[in-house]
Amino acid sequence: MLIARTVPELREFLGRYRRPAFVPTMGNLHEGHLALVQQARPLGDVTVASIFVNRLQFLPHEDFDTYPRTWDSDCEKLRSVGCDLLFAPDEHALYPEPQTCKVHPDPALANILEGHFRPAFFVGVCTVVMKLFACVQPRFALFGKKDYQQLMVIRHMVRQFALPIEIIGSETRRAEDGLALSSRNGYLSEAERAEAVQLSKALRAMADALRSGERDFAAIEARAMRSLDARGWKPDYMLLRRRADLQPPAPGQPLVALGAARLGMTRLIDNLEIDA
Ligand SMILES: Nc1ncnc2c1ncn2[C@@H]1O[C@H](COP(=O)(O)OP(=O)(O)OP(=O)(O)O)[C@@H](O)[C@H]1O
Numbered sequence: 001m002l003i004a005r006t007v008p009e010l011r012e013f014l015g016r017y018r019r020p021a022f023v024p025t026m027g028n029l030h031e032g033h034l035a036l037v038q039q040a041r042p043l044g045d046v047t048v049a050s051i052f053v054n055r056l057q058f059l060p061h062e063d064f065d066t067y068p069r070t071w072d073s074d075c076e077k078l079r080s081v082g083c084d085l086l087f088a089p090d091e092h093a094l095y096p097e098p099q100t101c102k103v104h105p106d107p108a109l110a111n112i113l114e115g116h117f118r119p120a121f122f123v124g125v126c127t128v129v130m131k132l133f134a135c136v137q138p139r140f141a142l143f144g145k146k147d148y149q150q151l152m153v154i155r156h157m158v159r160q161f162a163l164p165i166e167i168i169g170s171e172t173r174r175a176e177d178g179l180a181l182s183s184r185n186g187y188l189s190e191a192e193r194a195e196a197v198q199l200s201k202a203l204r205a206m207a208d209a210l211r212s213g214e215r216d217f218a219a220i221e222a223r224a225m226r227s228l229d230a231r232g233w234k235p236d237y238m239l240l241r242r243r244a245d246l247q248p249p250a251p252g253q254p255l256v257a258l259g260a261a262r263l264g265m266t267r268l269i270d271n272l273e274i275d276a
């Protein structure tokens, strides 16, 4: 696996390829990331991953400084799944001057849910993803459905800017008990890790309620919030939304249940597409 630390190095390595398949990450890689790389491999003529912890998408009180950085094991894992090229710029290589030109995604999609609780998050994500796309010039880019809204915001950005990139959404990889794999799971104590599965269970209870014919969306959402609250979580939201645009649903539309909640110091997100 080649490792490019700067944009010129990346361009040199990519010179002869025309159809890169690209997996952007913030590192601390787990099976969810590796599944994206494996899915990318047959798509393009070269498989590229990036590791970059993007300061722009963190609020000042968030975990930018403590975000796990596990370089050696990340490289080993990427090699083990046949990644061809790793782009791992430092901040100066990607942002040599203050990044004052930013991408502001569709407010209807980006200012709700995660964007409501993490203002400027999606501006930071879209800005870095646009820049990474400009560097790698991928033909395919893969994102996990674990970050469901992020995937939708990026799809929308790519469509609106007519970028010649196919965005591929990949299913959420889970631990055996159902907890969505996430780098931030590493922040959990042993007791919190055992409790963490309750977020996916609460989403499943929302899906079960719909499947059993209940249509009072507000009541289903309130029950999910209470169920986590009662166990000592601090839920930000547990909501049923239209899969098409993440707006509040009417009966009969394909839905997704989305949740974000804090367990101790750790904020987890998850979601579940529902065919009711
Ligand atoms: N469990 C998972 N299954 C599938 N894809 C995933 C999973 N977790 C993360 N991804 C995807 O991997 C890509 C990189 O994500 P990132 O590096 O932020 O990892 P993360 O585990 O989501 O980290 P964090 O805990 O900070 O949210 C994103 O497209 C993300 O959606």
Ligand SMILES: CC(C)(CO)[C@@H](O)C(=O)[O-]
Residues within 6 Å of the ligand: 024, 025, 026, 052, 054, 057, 125, 128, 129, 147, 150
């Ligand atoms: C897409 C991304 C790599 C941009 O920093 C990040 O938001 C992530 O890892 O999901």
Ligand code: BAL
Residues within 6 Å of the ligand: 057, 147, 150
């Ligand atoms: N996985 C999404 C990136 C973030 O939470 O910052």
